[in-house]
Amino acid sequence: MKKLILSTVVLSVALFSTNLSIATKIADESSVVVNHDDEKTDTFKVYGNCGMCEKTIEGALKDVKGIDKAEWNQETKMMEVVYHTHDISLDEIKKKIAEVGYDTKAFRATEKVYNGLPGCCQYERPEVK
């Protein structure tokens, strides 16, 4: 009987320490999920003309998961995006811009979407190589 009690004590100590290590492991994993190390800022040229272009270009990235900031400068034609690489890639961002009619060096909008832009927004397109 004495032997049985002793082994029960050993068992509970073993169980307790196992639970403890599981708890530590879970805490470690959740800290990996909540990491913001993937935030990146990129600047690139987007062809366009006016303030209406600005609304359309920036609008294409509004409420898109992973994008914290998207600003296009009408004077310089430069786009600045702050985004999370775990959620979206730079190519995906440029594709979204092309989908609303605007060219970047990497992705060209289709003729159909470009032709659908208001007259004032039909910017001079970069040459196709």
Ligand SMILES: [Cu+2]
């Ligand atoms: Cu415009």
